[in-house]
Structure formats: C-alpha cells, structure tokens
Amino acid sequence: MILLFQxxxxxxxxxxxxxxxxxxxxxxxxILHIPNFAHGNKYMWGAFISLTLVAVFKLNYxxxxxxxxxxxxxxxxxxxxxxxxxxxxQPHINSFIAAIGLLLLLEGVAFALWGGEWQRFPxxxxxxxxxxxxxxxxxxxLVIGVTALLIILLQLFIKKTxxxxxxxxxAQDRQGAQLVGVNVYLVSSMAFAIGTALAAAASSxxxxxxxxxxxxxxxPLIKAFVVIILGGMGSLPGAVIGGYLxxxxxxxxxxxxxxxxxxxxxxxxxxxxLAIKPTGLFGKKAEGT
Amino acid sequence: xxxxxxxxxxxxLAALPLxxxxxYPLHLLIMVGIWSIAASxxxxxxxxxxxxxxxxxxxxxxxxxxxxxxxxxxxxxxxLALPSACVVAALFGFLIGLPALRxxxxxxxxxxxxxxxIVTIIIEHWEDFTQGGAGISGIPKPHPIPLPLIGxxxxxxxxxxxxxxxxxxxxTLFFIHRxxxxxxxxxxxAIRGGESLAESLGVNAMANKLVSFTVSAFFAGLxxxxxxxxxxxxxxxxxxxxxxxxxxxxxxxxxxxxxxGPIIGAVIMTLIPESLxxxxxxRIILYGGFLIxxxxxxxxxxxxxxxxxxxxxxxxxxxxxxR
Numbered sequence: 001m002i003l004l005f006q007x008x009x010x011x012x013x014x015x016x017x018x019x020x021x022x023x024x025x026x027x028x029x030x031i032l033h034i035p036n037f038a039h040g041n042k043y044m045w046g047a048f049i050s051l052t053l054v055a056v057f058k059l060n061y062x063x064x065x066x067x068x069x070x071x072x073x074x075x076x077x078x079x080x081x082x083x084x085x086x087x088x089x090q091p092h093i094n095s096f097i098a099a100i101g102l103l104l105l106l107e108g109v110a111f112a113l114w115g116g117e118w119q120r121f122p123x124x125x126x127x128x129x130x131x132x133x134x135x136x137x138x139x140x141x142l143v144i145g146v147t148a149l150l151i152i153l154l155q156l157f158i159k160k161t162x163x164x165x166x167x168x169x170x171a172q173d174r175q176g177a178q179l180v181g182v183n184v185y186l187v188s189s190m191a192f193a194i195g196t197a198l199a200a201a202a203s204s205x206x207x208x209x210x211x212x213x214x215x216x217x218x219x220p221l222i223k224a225f226v227v228i229i230l231g232g233m234g235s236l237p238g239a240v241i242g243g244y245l246x247x248x249x250x251x252x253x254x255x256x257x258x259x260x261x262x263x264x265x266x267x268x269x270x271x272x273x274l275a276i277k278p279t280g281l282f283g284k285k286a287e288g289t
Numbered sequence: 290x291x292x293x294x295x296x297x298x299x300x301x302l303a304a305l306p307l308x309x310x311x312x313y314p315l316h317l318l319i320m321v322g323i324w325s326i327a328a329s330x331x332x333x334x335x336x337x338x339x340x341x342x343x344x345x346x347x348x349x350x351x352x353x354x355x356x357x358x359x360x361x362x363x364x365x366x367x368x369l370a371l372p373s374a375c376v377v378a379a380l381f382g383f384l385i386g387l388p389a390l391r392x393x394x395x396x397x398x399x400x401x402x403x404x405x406x407i408v409t410i411i412i413e414h415w416e417d418f419t420q421g422g423a424g425i426s427g428i429p430k431p432h433p434i435p436l437p438l439i440g441x442x443x444x445x446x447x448x449x450x451x452x453x454x455x456x457x458x459x460x461t462l463f464f465i466h467r468x469x470x471x472x473x474x475x476x477x478x479a480i481r482g483g484e485s486l487a488e489s490l491g492v493n494a495m496a497n498k499l500v501s502f503t504v505s506a507f508f509a510g511l512x513x514x515x516x517x518x519x520x521x522x523x524x525x526x527x528x529x530x531x532x533x534x535x536x537x538x539x540x541x542x543x544x545x546x547x548x549x550g551p552i553i554g555a556v557i558m559t560l561i562p563e564s565l566x567x568x569x570x571x572r573i574i575l576y577g578g579f580l581i582x583x584x585x586x587x588x589x590x591x592x593x594x595x596x597x598x599x600x601x602x603x604x605x606x607x608x609x610x611x612r
Binding site: 033100102222274 | 335339341343387388389391392393394395396398399400402403404406407410411414534537538541571572573574575576577578579580581584585588
C-alpha cells in the first residue's frame with residue numbers, strides 16, 4: 001500500500017514536468033501550428049541558466065528560477081520573431097525543419113557553454129517529510145505545489161485578462177481575430193514567450209532532483225508530444241490532464257513492471273492511438289502539410 | 290549534352306581512387322556515398338511525396354542490424370545479407386507506414402519519431418539478441434566475387450569499398466530517377482501538392498504513400514547494411530533519431546525533390562566540417578544554424594538556387610551554349 005502511494009506521488013511529480021512542458025508546446029502549437037521540436041532544449045537551457053545563476057552568481061533559488069524564466073522568454077521572443085515569423089507563409093514542413101535546426105543549434109551552444117558533463121544542481125530543499133509512513137522530500141512537495149500554482153495562474157491569465165482572451169481568439173480563428181483588431185504577431189510572440197518560460201520553470205524546478213546535462217530535454221520533449229497528441233494539439237486542459245495521467249501511468253508501470261517498459265509504454269500508446277484515430281484522441285480536424 | 294556531362298562525372302568518380310590513394314579522403318568519400326544513399330531514400334518520401342519522416346534512422350539501423358546479425362549469427366554471405374536487410378527494412382516500413390501514414394503533417398513526423406525511439410530502446414535493451422549497448426563488432430567485409438579468367442574481386446582495399454558504395458549509390462539514384470519520372474512519381478508529386486486534391490482526381494493516396502514509404506525504407510536499409518559492413522561496428526547509436534535529422538539537413542542544404550540534392554548536401558555537410566577541424570566540436574552548431582538559414586533563405590537548397598537563378602543567368606550570358 002505504501003509503495004502504491006509512493007508511486008502515485010512520484011507519478012504526480014513526473015506528471016508536473018510533463019504538464020508544464022505540454023502546456024508550453026500546446027500553447028505554441030495552438031497559435032502558430034508549429035510542432036516545436038526545440039522545446040526540449042529550451043527546457044535544458046532553463047535548467048543550465050538557473051544552475052549558473054545559483055552556482056556562480058550565488059542567487060537565491062527562487063529568484064534564479066524567475067530570472068531563468070525571463071531569459072528564456074526573451075529567447076522565445078527572438079526565436080519567434082527571427083525564425084518562425086519569416087516562415088509563416090511557407091509550406092508547413094519548413095517550420096518544423098527550422099525547429100529541428102533550432103534544436104541542434106541550442107544543443108550545440110549549450111555544449112559549448114556548459115560542457116557535456118552531468119552536473120548536480122547546487123541547491124535543494126533536502127528535509128524529509130513524513131505523512132502516515134510515506135516519505136517525501138520537501139523539494140518534491142514544492143515542485144508539485146509550484147507547478148499547480150503555475151497552471152492555475154496560466155488558466156486565470158487566459159480566462160480573465162484581455163491578453164489571455166486574444167490568445168484564445170487567435171487559437172480559435174486566426175483571421176477572425178485579425179478582423180476584430182487583434183494584433184496577431186503580438187499574440188504569437190506572447191504565446192512563444194510564455195511557452196518557453198514554462199519549459200524553463202519545469203526544468204529549474206526539478207533540476208535539483210535529477211541531474212543537469214545537454215541531452216536532458218529530449219525525453220521530456222517527446223513525452224510532452226505524446227501528451228499533446230493524446231490530449232489534442234492546442235488544448236490546454238488536455239495538456240494538463242494528459243501530463244498528469246502519463247506521469248501516473250509511467251510511474252505505476254515503472255514501479256510494478258520495469259523502467260524500460262515504462263519508457264516504451266508512452267510511445268506504444270501514441271502509435272496505437274494514431275493508428276486508430278489519426279488526429280489524436282481529441283483532435284478535431286486533419287491538417288495539411 | 291546532359292548525357293555527356295553525366296558520363297564525364299561517372300568517369301571522374303571512377304578514376305578518383307587512382308590518384309586519391311590516401312586512406313582518409315577515401316574514407317570520407319565512402320561515408321559521403323553511404324549518407325547520399327540514405328538521404329536519397331528520405332528524398333523519395335519527404336521530397337517527392339511530401340511526407341516528412343523523422344524515423345529514417347530506424348530503417349537505417351534496422352538494415353545495419355539485420356545484415357550484421359545475419360552475417361555473424363547465421364554465417365550469411367554479405368551478398369545475401371544485403372538484400373535481406375533491405376527487405377526487412379522495407380517490411381518494417383510497410384508495417385509502420387500502415388498506421389503512421391494515416392496521419393498528416395506534424396502528426397506523421399511525431400509518429401515516425403516515436404517509432405524511431407521505440408526501435409532504439411528495443412535494440413538497446415534486447416541484449417540476448419542485439420548485444421545491447423555494447424554493440425556488435427567484427428562485422429565481416431563482403432566476400433570476394435569470383436570471376437572467370439580475371440581472378441576475383443576482393444573488397445579488402447579502401448578503393449574496392451569505394452567502388453562498392455558508389456555502385457549502390459548509382460543503383461539507388463537510377464531507381465529513384467525511374468520512379469520519379471514514371472506516372473507513379475507524378476502521382477507522388479500530386480499527393481505532395483495536396484492530398485485531398487489528388488484523391489478527388491481518383492488517386493489512392495494511402496496506397497501510393499505506403500509504396501513510397503516502403504521503397505524509401507528499402508533504400509535506407511541498403512545504406513544501413515553498407516554502413517555496417519564498411520564500419521565493422523554498430524551500436525544502438527546507429528539507430529539514433531539524430532541520424533534522421535542529419536539526413537534531413539543533407540537533403541535540405543542540397544535541395545529537396547531534386548536527384549543531385551541529397552548528394553550535394555551530403556558532400557558539403559561532410560566535407561565542410563572536416564576541413565574546419567577546429568570547429569569539429571561545434572559542428573552541431575554549424576549544422577543547426579545552417580539548417581535554419583537554408584530553410585529561411587534557400588528553401589529549395591543549393592540545387593534550387595542553381596536551377597532558379599544561377600543557371601538561367603549563365604545561359605543568358607553565353608547564348609552559344611544553348612542547344
């Protein structure tokens with residue numbers, strides 16, 4: 001019984017990462033219709049920047065996370081403006097090839113800046129908490145709590161503010177939004193900045209639990225793709241629910257079967273779902289290339 | 290005139306090992322040949338049929354593993370293992386294409402990427418069969434071909450390996466050329482132009498995409514098989530999806546949906562980083578930056594640039610050249 005609860009807690013923790021990643025991806029997909037393959041490497045950049053801020057500049061952990069989010073949001077703005085906006089009117093395949101170029105570029109630059117070694121994050125809340133025989137470190141609990149807070153804040157932002165409404169409007173109908181005077185470019189920049197900042201938040205939060213290294217983003221990225229295909233590309237609630245669900249399934253499968261199968265599971269589910277319903281579980285219409 | 294220049298090119302390539310005897314340049318040329326075959330296979334499905342596969346490293350790796358395992362475990366000759374590897378890769382292409390090709394655009398890219406990752410994980414963990422992360426070493430070179438009167442053709446020298454790879458590259462290009470310029474090829478290009486439109490004209494898009502994907506996997510398997518026997522060592526890294534990304538770069542830089550494009554891309558992207566040795570560590574930055582710049586400023590690659598603006602200009606200046 002205790003093992004089960006431990007696995008569920010672990011599942012929620014992993015699910016937090018998947019949810020934040022999937023939210024960013026799906027936000028960008030909803031506005032720009034780009035499968036942003038570089039998202040995993042922005043996740044990795046977020047972790048390295050926080051690590052540098054804490055280790056070299058001796059910054060407070062939470063301040064480092066905020067700064068890292070801001071820096072990544074800035075990078076997101078540049079990427080949207082100088083790479084994806086010029087490609088907007090070209091065939092869809094060009095954007096996703098550019099995203100792969102960006103993936104390689106970010107990985108290479110990270111390698112040059114921070115080296116290829118696995119690094120330990122120099123800070124973590126190491127206290128152990130006990131509830132009814134279940135042990136959890138304070139840090140894991142904080143990750144789960146802060147992620148929930150970020151998800152709620154994003155939801156409030158989109159549902160309650162005018163800026164949020166413009167995002168929703170553009171996601172629903174780009175031309176319609178333009179007709180009623182929404183600045184579509186501004187919305188695209190905003191979606192990219194928020195999505196990228198969420199990736200930085202996810203990686204900076206869990207970096208003290210796992211390790212930091214240049215290839216750390218590839219698995220979360222691909223899992224996040226699985227999540228948003230299952231939850232419907234462009235759907236925010238789908239990303240959150242799908243993220244936690246995948247985290248729980250993997251954690252339980254990992255606890256009771258083996259870790260290898262847990263990793264395979266996500267991809268096998270994805271291929272099966274696409275075989276049955278080519279536009280994903282909640283996808284609405286097919287898109288052309 | 291085009292025929293003559295082609296013949297000249299073939300003669301030049303055939304004569305290359307006569308004066309280029311050093312080991313390293315020949316090694317580079319062999320690798321360029323193998324990557325050209327793989328990139329050309331991707332060209333068929335991505336360039337001509339318009340389906341962006343990100344899983345071609347899986348077919349490359351399946352070809353490599355099939356021929357290596359057949360030769361080492363069952364003692365197959367290379368000449369039997371190579372076609373078997375192509376057929377097995379094609380079979381996987383068919384089986385994966387069946388569900389994956391029902392999806393379009395980004396979904397297809399992600400589905401093939403997921404398939405690629407599954408293949409890598411399975412090869413890494415199925416240790417009894419594939420020797421896992423340790424990889425397979427000591428893969429034999431092709432057996433000599435006995436010839437009456439002359440003796441036999443052995444494949445121990447670099448020059449012989451070079452001829453072997455270029456023979457298969459020529460074969461691949463010949464087949465892709467014939468496919469692309471046949472009515473089937475026109476159908477593929479119609480599907481690339483618009484799947485629904487092609488279907489409205491009575492084209493069975495799914496069946497055509499499936500054949501294109503299967504043939505494409507066949508040639509990716511061929512490249513993998515050649516790689517395994519040339520290199521003598523393969524590991525799960527041989528199936529890593531990054532190889533598929535590299536193929537995409539060769540294709541894009543050279544020119545999508547052109548016959549020489551993948552080869553020009555493979556030559557440039559292999560030789561430039563080699564000539565800038567100090568950059569070797571940062572090669573990936575160069576690759577990524579190149580890819581972005583090419584997609585934004587040269588979406589049809591170098592061959593596209595040549596055909597669209599350079600060649601017409603040269604012809605205008607020297608009208609005598611015209612025939």
